[in-house]
Amino acid sequence: MEVLKVSTRSNPKAVAGALTAAFRNQGSVEIQAVGAGAVNQAVKAIAIARGYLAPNGYDLVMIPAFTEIEIDGEERTAIKFIVEPR
Known part of the structure; x- marks a missing residue:
């Protein structure tokens, strides 16, 4: 499953395009975000x-969860969204 990392400065339309392309290739995508x-x-x-x-007949749903990731050698808690078809 492809993992897309989103930051505060990410352009939502650009992320949506990447999500759409990854979804079409793999059928589900994980998005990770740290911070509100x-x-x-x-x-x-x-x-x-x-x-x-x-x-195209796809109804996407997202499943939120917590995950631990490493940023600059530091453990951080991120929110992950699993995006898949209903």
């Missing part, structure tokens, strides 16, 4: 991607 701003951008991107894929 990054989670906000990730949720916007998922909403936009749903609009991109709906005309």
